[in-house]
Amino acid sequence: AAVLGAGAAPDWTTAVAQVVGYFLIGGTLGYQPTLLARLSGARDDLNRAHRDLNVISDLTASLQNAADVFEVEERVLEAVTGDLGFQNAVIALVDQNENVITSWLGKSRDGRAMFAGGLPHPARVPLAPESGLIAQSLLDGHARFSTTGARTSDPEVNRHLGDGLCHIFPMILREHPVGVLVVDATPPNPPVGDGGDHGGERLLSLQSIASQAAVAVGTTLLCIDRAQRLAVQEERIRIAREIHDTASQSLFGLVYSL
Numbered sequence: 001a002a003v004l005g006a007g008a009a010p011d012w013t014t015a016v017a018q019v020v021g022y023f024l025i026g027g028t029l030g031y032q033p034t035l036l037a038r039l040s041g042a043r044d045d046l047n048r049a050h051r052d053l054n055v056i057s058d059l060t061a062s063l064q065n066a067a068d069v070f071e072v073e074e075r076v077l078e079a080v081t082g083d084l085g086f087q088n089a090v091i092a093l094v095d096q097n098e099n100v101i102t103s104w105l106g107k108s109r110d111g112r113a114m115f116a117g118g119l120p121h122p123a124r125v126p127l128a129p130e131s132g133l134i135a136q137s138l139l140d141g142h143a144r145f146s147t148t149g150a151r152t153s154d155p156e157v158n159r160h161l162g163d164g165l166c167h168i169f170p171m172i173l174r175e176h177p178v179g180v181l182v183v184d185a186t187p188p189n190p191p192v193g194d195g196g197d198h199g200g201e202r203l204l205s206l207q208s209i210a211s212q213a214a215v216a217v218g219t220t221l222l223c224i225d226r227a228q229r230l231a232v233q234e235e236r237i238r239i240a241r242e243i244h245d246t247a248s249q250s251l252f253g254l255v256y257s258l
Helices: 012-063 069-083 133-140 155-161 200-257
Strands: 088-095 100-108 144-147 166-173 176-184
Touching (some): 069 088, 069 100, 069 200, 100 133, 133 144, 166 200, 176 200
Antiparallel strands (some): 166 176
């Protein structure tokens, strides 16, 4: 009535403006909570990504000072369960000479060791396709997300690993498998992501940790191999020197006397 008036021609411009304004204001006010929720979710994702990057950075610096392979395994498990908050994690190494997966070490979020004694389990799983999902992942070099099934062909190892969903990250260095990281696919604490995949960013963080662990393990094994070769070489030189200084001289004396 205010727009048309008594007997007046309709002011369509004003009417359309009021109708459009009504819907714009209503839509804006109705969309505001959704927008705020999305902004809050984006902020949480950024904070979580920032924390993950700090964890990876600290782990990288820590692995450079690791004294042996066992210490590398311990620090990786602490980063995955303690810093990232995943329920369980297991790491194992590949024996290149025997072509087996061994040195199994696991840790829970509460600090409990998954294998008896808290030391690497000596179970030896052949690195072959028929040995289970872990061996297959190491052979093809592809990670497996939220997978289930026989982890290995060793019942004892499978008992410790459990039968729930898990993520498998092969540790590859220069196209050679050096180890594997197995993480429980149960949502970490605090939960992240919208589904059971923990969000793409969190899986990328685990992949980065596996890559850093591969470099650390490969470097440590290389240093150990070089140290062993150097020790063998030094022992050969020592034996040759002793032969030259004792047995060789004695034999020369006997020949001269004869």
